[in-house]
Amino acid sequence: xxxxxxxxxxLLAFVACYAARRKVDVYAALTHGAEEGLxxxxxxxxxxxxxxxxxxxFRASGAMEALGALFTPALxxxxxxxxxxxxxxxxxxxxxxxxxxxxxxxxxxxxxxxIGRVAAVMLGSSETTFYTVAxxxxxxxxxxxxxxxxxxxxxxxxxxxxxxxxVTLLMGA
Amino acid sequence: MAMSYLWTGMVVLSLFFGALTGNLGxxxxxxxxxxxxxxxxxxxxxGAVCLWTGVMELMERCALTDRLAALFRPLLRRLLPRSSRxxxxxxxxxxxxxxxxxxxxxxxxxxxxxxxxxMSRGCGGRASxxxxxxxxxxxxxxxxxxxxxxxxxxxxxxxxxxxxxxxxWLASFLSVAAGxxxxxxxxxxxxx
Numbered sequence: 001x002x003x004x005x006x007x008x009x010x011l012l013a014f015v016a017c018y019a020a021r022r023k024v025d026v027y028a029a030l031t032h033g034a035e036e037g038l039x040x041x042x043x044x045x046x047x048x049x050x051x052x053x054x055x056x057x058f059r060a061s062g063a064m065e066a067l068g069a070l071f072t073p074a075l076x077x078x079x080x081x082x083x084x085x086x087x088x089x090x091x092x093x094x095x096x097x098x099x100x101x102x103x104x105x106x107x108x109x110x111x112x113x114x115i116g117r118v119a120a121v122m123l124g125s126s127e128t129t130f131y132t133v134a135x136x137x138x139x140x141x142x143x144x145x146x147x148x149x150x151x152x153x154x155x156x157x158x159x160x161x162x163x164x165x166x167v168t169l170l171m172g173a
Numbered sequence: 174m175a176m177s178y179l180w181t182g183m184v185v186l187s188l189f190f191g192a193l194t195g196n197l198g199x200x201x202x203x204x205x206x207x208x209x210x211x212x213x214x215x216x217x218x219x220g221a222v223c224l225w226t227g228v229m230e231l232m233e234r235c236a237l238t239d240r241l242a243a244l245f246r247p248l249l250r251r252l253l254p255r256s257s258r259x260x261x262x263x264x265x266x267x268x269x270x271x272x273x274x275x276x277x278x279x280x281x282x283x284x285x286x287x288x289x290x291x292m293s294r295g296c297g298g299r300a301s302x303x304x305x306x307x308x309x310x311x312x313x314x315x316x317x318x319x320x321x322x323x324x325x326x327x328x329x330x331x332x333x334x335x336x337x338x339x340x341x342w343l344a345s346f347l348s349v350a351a352g353x354x355x356x357x358x359x360x361x362x363x364x365x
Contacts, residue, residue: 007335011318015228019235026231033230036279037223040321041215048211054183056207060199061191063183093175103214103325111329120326120337124319125344129312130175136308137300139286140293147359148305152312155352159313162347166340 047096080164092129121163217328225320241271262291273315313349
């Protein structure tokens with residue numbers, strides 16, 4: 001038994017007790033929220049279908065390997081596994097796209113393998129940069145975004161570098 | 174539009190490489206297999222995702238989010254000194270941050286937009302330095318529990334879906350720090 005395996009049951013118990021003390025209808029909140037989860041899935045399913053069929057074709061044709069081979073030297077120097085290269089391109093553009101590509105990398109290389117873990121950390125440590133910028137500035141009527149995108153991409157680059165290093169350092173595999 | 178180009182590019186490149194490597198016959202089956210595995214993935218992670226959105230809703234209803242937001246105010250007053258003078262902007266930004274931390278994406282975005290609209294008043298379509306900081310903060314992930322990700326990992330048979338958490342925290346923390354640092358640096362010479 002590890003600390004992180006205890007974290008989930010402890011969190012569930014804590015939130016339930018805290019909410020009950022504040023006279024919140026725990027069960028109704030849980031089920032209503034779960035219903036929202038269904039809408040989330042309903043939103044990502046169509047893009048998962050579109051993207052995964054393209055990803056599978058891409059892999060079956062041998063293009064994925066060629067792409068990996070193209071970027072291996074540069075990525076190897078940075079310590080990033082070349083198998084995660086597709087994620088580097090899609091992560092800033094599309095959230096559900098990154099989820100599709102990332103989960104495919106995890107499945108293909110093994111979810112508990114080094115590559116699978118690096119892909120997971122990359123997925124969990126960033127947001128969809130261009131989407132976020134478009135939503136915020138669109139709503140606020142901003143046309144001159146100045147240095148927002150360079151700074152945000154800088155954050156993404158650091159995130160990719162650290163993801164690969166962190167799995168080696170903290171998980172030893 | 175970016176996604177349309179990406180998708181079309183992938184399919185066309187697949188045809189090209191398939192012809193080159195003689196794998197052309199396998200492409201049709203691969204496309205269908207991909208669509209099938211998308212549905213499988215969705216089903217497999219459905220339970221985990223719904224459980225967590227349920228817990229998130231519970232956190233929101235019992236005002237755990239508000240308590241978290243109160244903790245951020247001192248920090249935000251230093252990061253965004255000008256916008257923080259307007260108490261309503263400060264409230265929206267801190268609520269945006271705490272919703273992000275708890276993974277309440279649906280709640281975080283409207284709050285962030287409200288803050289952005291207030292911060293952009295009278296600026297003539299040009300993002301102020303503080304607004305740039307707010308958006309950079311939101312393009313980085315601040316989520317403490319990446320629950321959808323854990324759902325995917327669980328559905329793929331991970332021994333412990335949350336065991337990557339320390340790595341995720343380290344990577345997001347350093348990425349946020351790098352984004353803010355880059356923004357502060359670029360603000361010195363980027364006039365418009």
